[in-house]
């Protein structure tokens with residue numbers, strides 16, 4: 001029975017993908033197999049690097065307010081996605097502006113409410129998001145870490161999934177488990193890999209290559225190297241200053257690497273044929289938010 005439900009959900013997801021416009025915004029979910037792997041630092045700094053390359057960036061933040069993008073930038077979000085869902089505020093009224101005019105949407109409470117929306121509320125939300133279509137080129141989603149399979153709905157709704165790994169065994173195992181579930185249950189065949197907090201580029205590439213070989217042999221998926229961010233005290237200091245490292249320490253090694261990662265993801269391919277688009281993303285997210293994590297045996 002569970003298999004049947006999963007099959008239907010997977011079929012639904014694939015048919016939704018067919019409705020996407022080819023020229024719309026690209027949506028990347030940033031996930032990690034372990035907490036504290038550096039997701040928020042990566043989302044914030046990658047957004048700045050992308051904005052400096054002329055991209056209009058929207059960040060969607062799933063983290064709780066004591067530990068989220070706004071806090072890391074010294075901003076305070078008074079409103080969030082739930083205010084939009086409840087029709088207390090319009091989407092443009094809850095979006096904050098960060099460095100380089102990056103748009104930031106706090107969404108933790110809203111994302112958790114998506115599976116309770118009736119069809120009319122779903123429609124309203126998708127239409128609200130369609131208003132962003134002309135003003136956003138790239139969406140980056142910072143996922144919260146609350147269990148291995150928690151990030152599935154956001155990841156499956158995105159065009160691209162970027163897994164952040166470090167050199168630790170826990171981060172590699174966690175990333176492998178997530179890739180396994182998404183490939184075997186949901187036919188996701190392509191993942192971007194970013195290695196963070198690592199000693200050197202050579203070390204980073206060796207870790208990536210090991211994961212690549214194992215994933216190709218046992219899971220039949222393609223991994224694409226998105227780059228690396230070194231272990232850099234300047235990145236840690238910039239977090240404490242509530243600033244992106246690209247602003248606080250523009251000539252640091254970390255800042256240079258974020259520029260390179262931004263270039264790589266702009267060039268990245270999408271063999272899964274998920275063409276993005278914010279309203280379509282929201283439609284898929286509503287659909288995937290009904291997935292019961294209890295269905296998964298890891």
Ligand SMILES: Nc1ncnc2c1ncn2[C@@H]1O[C@H](COP(=O)(O)OP(=O)(O)OP(=O)(O)O)[C@@H](O)[C@H]1O
Pocket residue numbers: 032034035036037038039040041042063067143144145196197198229230231232233235236237239240254
């Ligand atoms: N490459 C790096 N070099 C030095 N410090 C880093 C690096 N990447 C992340 N950090 C530091 O590690 C800490 C955790 O980073 P961050 O909050 O971005 O992780 P996270 O994965 O978002 O955490 P959570 O699981 O709590 O959401 C921060 O203090 C950050 O400054």
